Amino acid sequence: MIFDINGCNCVLAAIPLKDALVSIEITPEGPAFLDDIGADGSVVRYATNERRATANVTLKGHSDEHAKLSALHAADVSATNGLGVVPFLFVDGNGSTIVSTDKAWIMGMPAKTFAASPGDVTWAIRLVLSSPLNWVIGGN
Amino acid sequence: MSATEFELEGIRFEVKRLTLEDSCLSLEILGKVLGPVALEVLSSKGDGEEPGGLSLNPAMYASLLATFLSNASQIAVLMKLFAPYAKVNRQMNGEYGGTMMVELKPFLNDVFAGRVDLMVAFLVVVSRAEHGCFLGGTNVLEQLTRLLGGSTSKSPTGPTG
Numbered sequence: 001m002i003f004d005i006n007g008c009n010c011v012l013a014a015i016p017l018k019d020a021l022v023s024i025e026i027t028p029e030g031p032a033f034l035d036d037i038g039a040d041g042s043v044v045r046y047a048t049n050e051r052r053a054t055a056n057v058t059l060k061g062h063s064d065e066h067a068k069l070s071a072l073h074a075a076d077v078s079a080t081n082g083l084g085v086v087p088f089l090f091v092d093g094n095g096s097t098i099v100s101t102d103k104a105w106i107m108g109m110p111a112k113t114f115a116a117s118p119g120d121v122t123w124a125i126r127l128v129l130s131s132p133l134n135w136v137i138g139g140n
Numbered sequence: 141m142s143a144t145e146f147e148l149e150g151i152r153f154e155v156k157r158l159t160l161e162d163s164c165l166s167l168e169i170l171g172k173v174l175g176p177v178a179l180e181v182l183s184s185k186g187d188g189e190e191p192g193g194l195s196l197n198p199a200m201y202a203s204l205l206a207t208f209l210s211n212a213s214q215i216a217v218l219m220k221l222f223a224p225y226a227k228v229n230r231q232m233n234g235e236y237g238g239t240m241m242v243e244l245k246p247f248l249n250d251v252f253a254g255r256v257d258l259m260v261a262f263l264v265v266v267s268r269a270e271h272g273c274f275l276g277g278t279n280v281l282e283q284l285t286r287l288l289g290g291s292t293s294k295s296p297t298g299p300t301g
Contacts (some may be wrong), residue, residue, distance in 0.1 A: 014231070067246035072230075075242045130249045 003140045007093035010057065012104060013072055013086035020045070020063035020122055025056040026099055026108060026135075053135070054107070055099070055115060055125040061118025071124055073106040088127055091138065096138025103128040144269040148261050151251065152229040154241055155222060155266045163270060166221050170267050171204050173214045175207035201218065223248055224251055 010017040010024055025140075029052035035045045059065055078086020088104035091097070107124040129135050143156045158166060171178050177200050208215065226244035228251055244251065252259050 064246075067243075071243040071246045072160055072240075075240045 001140045003092070004094055009089070009091045009093060010055075011087075011089045012057075012069070015065070015068050015072065017059070017065050017069075018055055018058035019065050022058040022060060023056075024058070026053055026090065027056070028053045031130075038047075051129050053099075053126055053127040053129060054089070055104070056122050057125060058120050058122045061112065061121055063121075066121060069106060070109070073109060076105060088125060092138065092140070095140035096136060098134075098136050098138070099127070099134045100127075100134050101127050101129050103130070144206065144266060146265050147239070148258060152239075152241070153262065154228075154242070155224055155226040157270070158222070158225055158273070160272055162221055162225075165219060166267070167271055168220045169214050169221065170263075170271070173207070173211050173218060173263075174204065175211070177203045177207065208256075215256065215259055215263065218263055218267075219252065221243075223262070252294075263280075 005021065008024070009046055010021070028050065028052040030048055030062050032048060032050060033045050039044050053109055066109050072084065072086075085105050087102045088100065090099040104127045107126050110121050110123050112121050113119050143154050145152070145154045147153070157163075223245040224243075225239040228244045229239040229245060230242050230247070231239050252262075
């Protein structure tokens with residue numbers, strides 16, 4: 001089994017997120033199914049049709065990617081025509097994990113702490129997945 | 141603040157005017173980059189078709205290339221001076237297609253890496269837009285010398301009275 005973070009590729013709007021990458025965490029916004037129970041104990045399962053997820057990309061404070069992501073977000077806020085909705089891709093080159101969508105955007109400017117060290121900065125990227133097949137957690 | 145818009149090889153750029161200090165600094169560095177042909181290049185009328193177009197004779201072009209090779213590092217310095225004032229279009233490939241104008245500075249390497257020719261072309265256009273007034277056209281210095289009763293080609297007249 002081989003896993004190496006350097007073998008993973010994460011790209012947002014043709015911007016490879018590589019320099020000083022710490023971690024990428026992709027979290028669904030909610031479950032795909034919820035359920036309800038009646039007083040008689042009958043259970044109904046219903047689909048939430050939740051297609052949203054959040055990719056939290058953490059970079060070291062000195063990363064070159066911050067300026068690019070800041071520029072992208074600033075242009076998105078100014079555009080008002082949806083041009084900031086861009087493709088997102090994460091692929092594990094040493095495994096079969098893949099997350100891809102053509103509808104992703106930076107949710108907002110991240111928090112940044114200025115101290116003796118530049119610390120870490122986490123960018124929250126909203127993903128809207130058009131198909132369950134676009135999100136596969138695979139092994140290595 | 142007015143801006144210059146132009147396109148090179150399908151890449152659109154938009155460059156605002158520089159601040160006072162950066163404008164003077166860019167002129168100084170430009171002089172170093174261009175060397176002896178600085179004045180000819182910057183005051184060249186061009187072919188009138190392309191913005192910032194130049195009309196260079198072969199001897200001038202050769203002299204220009206030689207100067208570039210000697211002062212190539214100054215090209216990067218000049219690029220970094222103009223970069224904060226510039227925007228470039230990026231293909232978004234998104235749901236709604238199209239391109240967006242984003243700040244050039246974070247994407248300098250992406251746009252210009254390995255393309256010194258593109259850098260030079262960019263600098264020629266923005267430099268002529270930034271300094272065109274000083275180096276030619278409506279030059280207030282010419283009006284000043286007329287007010288003083290002389291011309292730029294003659295030696296200054298002595299005081300009267």
